Amino acid sequence: MGLVVQKYGGTSVADAERIRAVADHVARTRRTGEDVVVVVSAMGKTTDDLLRLASDVSAVQPGRELDMLLTAGERISMALLCMALAELGVASASFTGSQAGIITDGHHTNAKILEVRGDRLREALAAGVVPVVAGFQGVSLDRDVTTLGRGGSDTTAVALAAALGATTCEIYTDVTGVFSADPRVVPEARRLRRVSFEEMLEIAATGGRVLALRSVEFARNHRVPLHVRSSFTWEPGTWVTEEVPDMEQAIVSAVTSDASEAKLTISGVPDRPGIAASLFRALADAAVNVDMIVQNTSHDGTTDISFTVPHTALKTALAIVGELAPKIDAGSVLADEDVAQVSLVGAGMKTNPGVTAKMFEALAGEQINIEMISTSPIRVSCMVRAGLAERAVRVLHQAFGLEG
Amino acid sequence: MGLVVQKYGGTSVADAERIRAVADHVARTRRTGEDVVVVVSAMGKTTDDLLRLASDVSAVQPGRELDMLLTAGERISMALLCMALAELGVASASFTGSQAGIITDGHHTNAKILEVRGDRLREALAAGVVPVVAGFQGVSLDRDVTTLGRGGSDTTAVALAAALGATTCEIYTDVTGVFSADPRVVPEARRLRRVSFEEMLEIAATGGRVLALRSVEFARNHRVPLHVRSSFTWEPGTWVTEEVPDMEQAIVSAVTSDASEAKLTISGVPDRPGIAASLFRALADAAVNVDMIVQNTSHDGTTDISFTVPHTALKTALAIVGELAPKIDAGSVLADEDVAQVSLVGAGMKTNPGVTAKMFEALAGEQINIEMISTSPIRVSCMVRAGLAERAVRVLHQAFGLEG
Numbered sequence: 001m002g003l004v005v006q007k008y009g010g011t012s013v014a015d016a017e018r019i020r021a022v023a024d025h026v027a028r029t030r031r032t033g034e035d036v037v038v039v040v041s042a043m044g045k046t047t048d049d050l051l052r053l054a055s056d057v058s059a060v061q062p063g064r065e066l067d068m069l070l071t072a073g074e075r076i077s078m079a080l081l082c083m084a085l086a087e088l089g090v091a092s093a094s095f096t097g098s099q100a101g102i103i104t105d106g107h108h109t110n111a112k113i114l115e116v117r118g119d120r121l122r123e124a125l126a127a128g129v130v131p132v133v134a135g136f137q138g139v140s141l142d143r144d145v146t147t148l149g150r151g152g153s154d155t156t157a158v159a160l161a162a163a164l165g166a167t168t169c170e171i172y173t174d175v176t177g178v179f180s181a182d183p184r185v186v187p188e189a190r191r192l193r194r195v196s197f198e199e200m201l202e203i204a205a206t207g208g209r210v211l212a213l214r215s216v217e218f219a220r221n222h223r224v225p226l227h228v229r230s231s232f233t234w235e236p237g238t239w240v241t242e243e244v245p246d247m248e249q250a251i252v253s254a255v256t257s258d259a260s261e262a263k264l265t266i267s268g269v270p271d272r273p274g275i276a277a278s279l280f281r282a283l284a285d286a287a288v289n290v291d292m293i294v295q296n297t298s299h300d301g302t303t304d305i306s307f308t309v310p311h312t313a314l315k316t317a318l319a320i321v322g323e324l325a326p327k328i329d330a331g332s333v334l335a336d337e338d339v340a341q342v343s344l345v346g347a348g349m350k351t352n353p354g355v356t357a358k359m360f361e362a363l364a365g366e367q368i369n370i371e372m373i374s375t376s377p378i379r380v381s382c383m384v385r386a387g388l389a390e391r392a393v394r395v396l397h398q399a400f401g402l403e404g
Numbered sequence: 405m406g407l408v409v410q411k412y413g414g415t416s417v418a419d420a421e422r423i424r425a426v427a428d429h430v431a432r433t434r435r436t437g438e439d440v441v442v443v444v445s446a447m448g449k450t451t452d453d454l455l456r457l458a459s460d461v462s463a464v465q466p467g468r469e470l471d472m473l474l475t476a477g478e479r480i481s482m483a484l485l486c487m488a489l490a491e492l493g494v495a496s497a498s499f500t501g502s503q504a505g506i507i508t509d510g511h512h513t514n515a516k517i518l519e520v521r522g523d524r525l526r527e528a529l530a531a532g533v534v535p536v537v538a539g540f541q542g543v544s545l546d547r548d549v550t551t552l553g554r555g556g557s558d559t560t561a562v563a564l565a566a567a568l569g570a571t572t573c574e575i576y577t578d579v580t581g582v583f584s585a586d587p588r589v590v591p592e593a594r595r596l597r598r599v600s601f602e603e604m605l606e607i608a609a610t611g612g613r614v615l616a617l618r619s620v621e622f623a624r625n626h627r628v629p630l631h632v633r634s635s636f637t638w639e640p641g642t643w644v645t646e647e648v649p650d651m652e653q654a655i656v657s658a659v660t661s662d663a664s665e666a667k668l669t670i671s672g673v674p675d676r677p678g679i680a681a682s683l684f685r686a687l688a689d690a691a692v693n694v695d696m697i698v699q700n701t702s703h704d705g706t707t708d709i710s711f712t713v714p715h716t717a718l719k720t721a722l723a724i725v726g727e728l729a730p731k732i733d734a735g736s737v738l739a740d741e742d743v744a745q746v747s748l749v750g751a752g753m754k755t756n757p758g759v760t761a762k763m764f765e766a767l768a769g770e771q772i773n774i775e776m777i778s779t780s781p782i783r784v785s786c787m788v789r790a791g792l793a794e795r796a797v798r799v800l801h802q803a804f805g806l807e808g
Binding site: 086 | 420424458460462463464465466470473475476477479482484485486487488497503524549
C-alpha cells in the first residue's frame with residue numbers, strides 16, 4: 001500500500017465534533033493499510049479572530065510578528081487532532097512547519113517553500129506514527145517562523161505529498177468537489193469527476209475557490225494527483241490529474257467568476273519597447289499581483305494598457321502607476337473597482353473556435369457588455385460590470401449545457 | 405546601564421488595552437537607557453480555554469500534544485506585544501522558547517530547563533532590538549516542544565535573567581507585591597518591601613500565590629534579584645534578594661495558608677531502615693509531589709507516616725501507597741482531603757524560640773486544633789481543618805502585629 005496525504009481545511013476542523021470526525025476518518029484510512037500524513041489548517045475562524053485581535057492592539061503589524069501570531073492557529077488544531085487520534089488508539093504526533101522540515105524563504109506572510117526536509121516525518125511513518133502537520137507554516141533559513149500566504153495549507157499538503165512520494169493528496173473541504181460553476185449561483189451546476197491540472201489552474205485562477213492556484217501549480221509541477229472531496233459527506237469528489245480527459249468529456253468544463261479584482265487603465269502609453277516591462281517590473285517589485293493584462297494594437301504611436309489587481313492592492317498599484325505614468329510620457333490613469341471577470345474553462349477549447357463566438361453571443365443575448373477579453377488555450381475570460389457577473393455565469397452555464 | 409528582564413503574567417496582557425499599556429511601560433524603560441528582555445505569559449484565560457477545548461475533543465491527552473496546544477497561547481500574546489511596540493517605534497522581535505534557546509529535558513507538561521542558549525537574544529540586544537520571549541515553553545533535545553509546568557513563565561524569566569546577566573528580574577502581576585498575608589483574608593495585610601530568597605521560598609511553598617516556588621529556587625541559586633510588582637499601578641513592589649534583612653524588620657514576615665493538599669497517613673509502619681525510602685521513591689517515580697512529611701518516634705517497633713500531596717495527585721498516591729503498604733507490612737492507609745496548612749514565615753524565627761509557642765497559643769485561643777506540625781529554620785506550619793484556615797491566618801496575623 002502507498003502513502004496518502006490528507007489535508008483538512010478550517011471548516012473540517014471547526015469544532016470538537018468535527019475534529020473527532022476527522023480522527024475517525026484518518027483511523028479508517030489507516031485500517032485500509034495505507035500510510036497517512038495529515039495536514040491541518042487552523043480551526044474555523046481562528047485566523048480571522050487573531051487578525052482582529054492584532055488590529056485591536058496595533059496599527060503596525062510587522063510581518064514577522066503576524067506570522068508568529070497566526071501560526072498559533074494550526075498548533076491548536078493539530079494538537080487537538082492528535083488527542084482525538086490517541087483516544088481512537090491511533091499513534092500520532094504533531095509537527096510544526098519547522099519540525100516537518102518546510103524550509104522557506106524569508107518573505108513573511110507570503111513565503112515560498114525552498115525545500116522540504118522530510119526526515120522527521122519519514123521516521124514517524126517508519127515507526128507507525130501518523131504525522132499531523134501544521135499547514136500554512138514554515139521556517140526560514142534564519143530560523144524565523146514564516147507563513148505561506150493564501151491557500152498555504154493546500155501548498156503544504158502538496159509539497160509534502162511530492163517530497164514523501166505520496167500516491168495521492170486528498171484535499172478535504174466543505175464542498176464535495178470542483179463544480180461546473182459555483183452552485184450558489186447556478187443550482188444546476190454539476191460536480192466534475194476529473195479535471196486536468198491545466199483546467200484546474202485556469203479554474204483556480206479565475207475565481208474557483210476550492211483550490212488555491214499555488215497549490216495546483218505545485219501539484220502540476222510535481223505530478224501529484226489531487227482528490228478534492230468533502231469532509232462532511234466523505235463521498236468521492238473531483239480528481240485533478242495529468243491524465244488526458246475522457247473522450248466523452250464536454251469541451252467546456254466550468255464557468256467561473258471573480259469580483260475580487262479592480263481594473264486599472266493607463267491611456268496614451270507610448271508604443272516603445274521596454275515601456276510595459278518598466279511598468280510591470282515596478283508593480284512586481286512592490287509585490288502587486290497583476291492578473292489579466294490587455295494591450296491592444298496601438299494607434300498613432302500610443303496604446304492603452306489595462307490590467308487587473310486584487311482590490312486590496314489597488315492603492316499600492318495606483319501609487320506606483322501614478323508616479324510612473326509621467327516618466328514614460330503616458331496619459332491618464334483610471335481605476336475601476338466595479339468590475340468582475342467571467343471565464344469559461346475547458347481543455348477541448350482551443351480546437352473548437354466556435355466556443356468563443358458562442359460565449360460572446362450568449363452574453364450579448366442578455367445585454368451583457370464585454371469590456372475586456374483575454375484568452376488562453378483553455379480559457380476565455382471577459383470583464384463585465386460586477387453586478388452582471390452572476391447572470392453571466394448562469395447564462396453561460398446554460399448555453400454550454402453544463403448542468404448535471 | 406544594565407539589562408532588566410520584565411515578565412508579564414496573564415492578567416497583565418489580558419486584552420488589547422493591557423498589551424498596549426505593557427508596551428508603553430517597556431518603551432519607557434528603554435528610554436531610561438536600560439536594555440530590556442520581555443517574557444510574556446498567555447493572555448488571561450487562554451490556557452483554560454485551550455484545556456477546555458482539549459477535554460471536549462478527547463479524554464486522552466498525550467503530554468507532547470498538550471504542550472503543542474498550550475504553547476499557542478504565548479505565541480499570540482508575544483506577537484501582539486511586538487506589534488504594539490512597533491506602533492510605539494520600539495524595535496522588537498518575538499522568540500518562542502525554542503528560538504530563545506530554552507533547552508529542556510523531555511518531560512512533557514513539566515519539563516526542567518537544562519540549558520539556556522542565549523545567542524539569538526544576545527544578537528537581538530546587540531542590534532538594539534527588544535526580545536519578547538514566550539514564557540513557559542522550551543524545546544527538548546529531541547526537538548519536541550515542551551512546557552515548564554506551573555509558574556513556568558516566572559522560571560523562564562529568571563533563567564533568562566541568570567543566563568544574560570541581568571541586574572534585575574521584574575515580575576509584573578496583578579497585585580502590588582508580596583504581602584504579610586493574603587489581603588482577601590486579612591484586609592490589614594502589609595506589603596513587604598523586601599524579603600530574602602529563603603523567606604520567599606517558604607512563602608511560595610506554603611501557599612503564597614504571587615511567585616511559583618520553582619522560580620524562587622532558580623533565582624536564589626543564581627542570585628537573580630527579583631522585583632515583584634503590579635502592571636496595573638506600576639508602583640514599586642517587593643524586592644526578593646539575598647541581602648540581610650533590615651535590622652528593624654519584624655521577626656515574622658508573613659502568614660500563609662494552603663488548602664490545595666490532602667493528607668495521607670500510613671499507620672503501623674515497621675520502623676526499619678529503608679522503609680520510608682521505598683515509599684517516597686515509589687511516589688517520586690510516579691512524579692507525585694510530596695510536600696510536608698511528618699513521622700513521629702516509633703512505639704512498639706512501628707510508626708505512623710503522614711504526608712501531604714496535591715489534591716490532584718491524591719488518587720495516584722493512594723494507589724501507590726495502597727499497593728506498597730502490605731509489602732512493607734504496614735497497617736491501614738487513610739486519606740483526609742478536608743485539611744489546610746497554615747504557616748508562619750520569617751527570617752528571624754530560628755533565634756526566637758518564643759515564636760512557635762506564641763503561634764500555638766494564638767491558635768488554641770481560637771479553639772483551632774493543630775493536627776500536624778512541621779518546621780524549618782524560618783517557618784512553622786500547622787495542619788488544621790480546612791474550614792478553619794482563614795480564621796487561623798487572621799488570628800496569627802494579628803497576634804504577631806503584622807498589620808501595616
